[in-house]
Amino acid sequence: MATQNAAETGSDDLPLTLEDVRAAAARIEGSVVRTPTLHSITLSKITGxxxxxxFENQQFTAAYKERGALNAxxxxxDEQRQRGVIAASAGNHSQGLSYHGTRLGVPVTIVMPRTTPTVKVMQTEAVGGKVVLxxxxxxxxxAHARKLEKELGLTFIHPFDDPLVAxxxxxxxxxxFTDVPEPLDCIVVPIGGGGLISGMGTVAKAxxxxxxxxxxxxxxxPSSYNAYKGLELPCGGDTLAEGIAVKEPGKFTQPVIDRVVDDILLVDEPKLEEAVSLLLQIEKTxxxxxxxxxxxxxLAHKDRFKGKKIGLVLCGGNIDTRLLANVLLRDLARTGRLARLRITLQDRPGALFKVMSExxxxxxxxxxxxxxxxxxxxPAKGLITDIECEARDSAQLERLVSGLRGxxxxxxxxELAK
Known part of the structure; x- marks a missing residue:
């Protein structure tokens, strides 16, 4: 569990300090986008x-990962720069490292699994990285990246488990904290390997x-959740939040998390889909x-956060367009604006016309x-008809269903999964 008091004192035994973060800020200033911080009136009304x-999704590579990669x-x-760096990543770290490595004249090799979507390989190569599948x-x-690190004399830059990255x-x-005009009560931060929350949490507690x-x-x-709470919940599955789908917490980051984090919450897939949809519809991002x-x-814990002034980091915007379309359509279905109704009919002339009249x-x-x-x-003279339809809201849809049944x-x- 977290030991907040030790973190608050700024004790020298912390593996990451405010001074470390300030030094990183001075080092990378002018080379990354100073992204905007904005108050959301509508999301505030929705959440209470x-x-x-x-808006870290406005970085050049559309993710905060550039910051840690550049600091490292x-x-x-000079010798390390000439030899080059290597990392294993199929996500935002690969693009951030490749972009800034190329900009600085440092050769960058990224090892990705063969199963990596082609678009991610292309995005990494487009900003100068050499991809090895x-x-x-x-x-x-x-494991292959670590092997190449030794064989080629490259410097390995971990996507999260590194104090310079964090x-x-x-x-x-x-x-x-500089841009919000009044003090925040709370920050809510995604955890994958823990690099982001380690760094942000260190600043928050100072x-x-x-x-x-x-x-x-x-x-x-729930890898960090398990480590933080002493549990053994299973890890695995297809999550929309693939950027934080990490099975093992970092050896460096988890002790920092234990010191600076007050609690860890778990979110289900429908809430992740709802959040992505709301941000696009409301914030146009x-x-x-x-x-x-x-x-x-x-959204999942409104009572817990009601009335608090909260900082949220939109840490990345790299989502497949087809997946995004699915998320938006599924959200419309959950809110009753899209539906598929399964109707049993008799297979005879005019049957479908009568239904369509309703x-x-x-x-x-x-x-x-x-x-x-x-x-x-x-029976052979029966049939099932699935009709996908669009309504103004769930109430209008319910009136249609009642009319048909009448x-x-x-x-x-x-139904979609809840």
Missing amino acids: AEIWLK LLHLT EGETFDEAN AGQGTVALEL QEPPVEVIGVEARLF VVEGAGAAGLAAI FDAHNVNIIEIYHHRIFTNL KGYEVTPV
């Missing part, structure tokens, strides 16, 4: 808290008075699942119609 957003690169000796999993790619990530908090620090993980990957985890936690009467738009005649448990139709809404 006062929400301030730090600027500590290299090896292994089927991240662990296998990481110090660089902490510069997000320096800017956040404020006067110290600021509450709440970490957030996807429920499918594209945020990946990991970057929306902080807002997802507040949709017309309730002013509900039909998007797609699917007939199922063969693979059903109905006419004797068997209607079953096809």
Whole structure:
């Protein structure tokens, strides 16, 4: 569990200090975007808290990872710069390291699993990184990166488990606390390997008075949550927040987390999807699942955060466009604006026309119609029709369903996962 009092004193035995973060800020100043911090009036109304957003998705590579990568690169000796650096990453660290390495004239090699989506390989190569595909999993790619590190004399730069990287990530908090006009009560920060929350938490606990620090993980990957609370919940699965899908907490970062974090919350996939959708619809900003985890936690725990002044970091915006489209459509379905209704009909002329007349009467738009005649448990003259439709809101949809059932139709809404 966290020992807040030790962190508040700024004790010298802390593995990461405010001075480390300030030094990183001076080092990287002018080479990364000083992203805006803005108050969200609408999200504040929705959550019941006062929400301030730090737009790290506006970095050149659309993620905060540039900060830590650059801080580590600027500590290299001349010999290390000439030989180059290496990392294992299929995410934002690969792009941040490649971009700033190329800018500084440092060769960058990134080892990715063979299963990495082509778009991520292309994005990394586009900013100057040399990509090596090896292994089927991240662990296998990481092992190969460590092998190349020794064979080629390269310097390994870890995506999170490195004090220089964590110090660089902490510069997000320096800017956040400077830009918000009144003191914050709390910051809510996503946790993957822990580099971001280690740095930001260190800054938060050095404020006067110290600021509450709440970490957030996807429920499918509760690695730091387990370490923090002494539990053994399973880690694994397909999460929208792939940027924080880490199975093992960092050896450097977890002790820092234990000292500066007040609590860790877990969020389910539907809340992550809702948060991504809200940020696009309300703030007109594209945020990946990991970057929306902080807002997802507040949406899931409104009573806990009600009335508090909260800083949220939108830590990344690299999300596949097809996935983003799915998230937005699924959110419309959950809020009752899109639906698929499964209706049992008799296979005879005019049957579908009569059903469509009910949709017309309730002013509900039909998007797609699917007939199922063969693979059903109905008699040969029966059929199932799935109708995808668009309503103004859930109330309008409920009136349609009631109207259909009132006419004797068997209607079953096809539900999404809750």
